[in-house]
Amino acid sequence: MKKRARFALYAIAAVLLLSASGPNNSYAADLTPEQTDLIKSNCLSIKGSLNQLHATDALLRVNRGQIYESMGTKLMASFNSRLSNNSLDNKGLVAVTTSYRSALATFRTDYQAYEQQIAAAIKIDCTKEPASFHASLESARIKRTIVRTDIVRMNQYIDDYRSAVNDFMLNFERVTGQNS
C-alpha cells in the first residue's frame, strides 16, 4: 500500500514538474511562425547546446550509474547476504533492495530512451524541418524529466534502506540484549 502511495506521489510530482513552467510551457503547443523563424536562425547554437548537453548527460549517466550500481550489488546485496548467512531476519532489507533494483532497471531503460531521443533530435536538420525538430526536442524533454524522477526514486530507496538497517539494528540489539 505504501509503495502504491509512493508511486502515485511520484506520478503526481512528474505531472506537476511538466506543468510547472506555466504559460511558457510548450509541450503540446504548435510551433508559432515566430518560433519557427527562431529555430531556423538559431539552429547552429541550439545544436551546439544539445551536443554539449548530450555529452555531459552521458558523463553523468556513467558516473552516477556506477555509484548506483555498486550501492545495490556491493553494499545492499552483500549486507543482506551476511544477515542471511547468520540466519537473521533480513526480509525488510531484501524488500527495499528489490525495489531499488527495479528502480535502477527503470532508470537504465528510461535513460536509454532519453539518449536515443536526444540523439535523434540532434540528427534532424532544424533549418529544413523545424517542426519535426521541435517535436523531437519536446519528447526528449519529457524523457529527461522521467529520468530525473527515477533518480529521485532511487535516492529515496537509498534512504529507505538506511532506515531499514537502523530498524534491524534496534531489533537486533533488543533481541541479543534479552538473550545475553
Added chain:
Amino acid sequence: MDEKPTTTPTDEQLSFWDEHRFMLLIVGTLLISIVLVSISIFIYNVSGSAQLDLSRPGYQSVSGKVDDTDPITDYSPFGPVNKATVNEFTKIYDTQAAKAKAVDAFNGDPLNPEVLEFSDPATSTE
C-alpha cells in the same frame, strides 16, 4: 587388349564450385563476418552499452572525465553480525549514499525552449 586412357587429376573436369572454392571461402568468410558484426552492433545498441560508451564520436570532451579514482569498497557477505560490523557497514553505506546524492543529477530543464532561445516571443513577454 583395349586399355582405358588413364586420367591424371590435372586432366579432370572441375566443377564450378571446385574451380572457385577459394573465392567461395573468401565470400563465405565475409558474409559470416558481416552477420556477426551486425548482431554485435544490434546487441550493443539494444543492451544500453552504447549509452555507456564515451569513446563514441561526440563524447571526446567528456571521455577523460569518468570518475574511476574512488572505487566503492566491497562489504563482505561473510562474517559475524554484531554492533561493530553493522557500524562498519553503515559507515561505508553513508559515505556512498552521500556520493550518490552529491550531484543533483538530471535536474533543471535545459531543453526548455526558453533556455535554448527559441521560445515564442508573444508568450515569453507575458
